[in-house]
């Protein structure tokens with residue numbers, strides 16, 4: 431197996447010009463770029479976004495751009511490996527911080543990519559998905575799956591900020607990304623499914639044969655329940671408490687391409703996960719600590735966000751009690767049949 435393949439420069443100029451004129455190019459000078467040996471060679475670099483730095487910029491966007499002019503008032507978290515303005519945080523994960531001011535609403539639409547909102551601050555915001563009104567309390571995880579109508583509103587009296595996580599880069603790559611606009615939805619007059627059908631773990635509504643559940647039966651995961659579950663795991667389990675967000679009817683990940691976990695670290699606790707083939711983003715719900723990503727140290731605090739490329743060597747160390755939500759693309763990689771974890 432040759433270490434070094436032939437280069438473009440080794441080829442005669444007239445041959446190179448004739449190839450270009452014929453619309454072809456030699457594979458061998460480029461092959462190692464697309465098929466490196468042993469492991470991928472990611473473009474994505476570890477990223478870190480300080481909420482205290484971004485919050486004033488987001489509030490200023492609220493003064494500079496009315497929501498009617500923005501539709502979605504969002505500051506996108508750009509992957510440092512792709513540079514400022516990149517519409518992605520990793521190869522598959524888009525992240526944005528969105529601001530909704532009291533009394534504002536964001537128009538209804540549906541689109542091919544799927545989204546998750548993780549509420550960062552403020553009360554009174556809500557998302558309506560397929561007619562179901564989903565309150566947005568700090569730390570809540572709210573799904574707006576691909577193809578489902580959704581709009582946002584705000585009945586409270588303080589700014590609401592949430593983190594959007596979408597599989598948008600994948601849909602852009604597939605040339606499959608588009609949206610359809612619609613009217614604000616009529617809201618069903620009842621609490622969301624996390625309070626009605628799925629209010630207790632291990633229990634789901636009885637169904638008659640042939641009457642299946644909705645594809646996305648539960649679209650809000652209240653933080654209060656998640657935190658209680660993590661604390662129970664931390665008290666009686668071993669290692670760092672980590673829970674998957676799952677579809678309560680199927681046990682599968684909540685979305686087709688993206689998965690989410692909630693983690694709790696006790697003060698001083700550290701965690702060194704295996705090298706995973708998926709990329710990751712971490713959002714700090716509460717607490718302070720540091721994470722080493724391929725030797726680079728990130729010091730994080732409440733409401734900050736950071737990312738890690740595929741096969742990153744990670745070590746988390748909590749300074750205080752800390753809660754993190756991990757966003758990853760394992761579901762997509764499992765569907766494609768190549769998800770992998772390697773020992774450190």
Ligand SMILES: [Fe+2]
Pocket residue numbers: 539541545574580
């Ligand atoms: Fe949307």
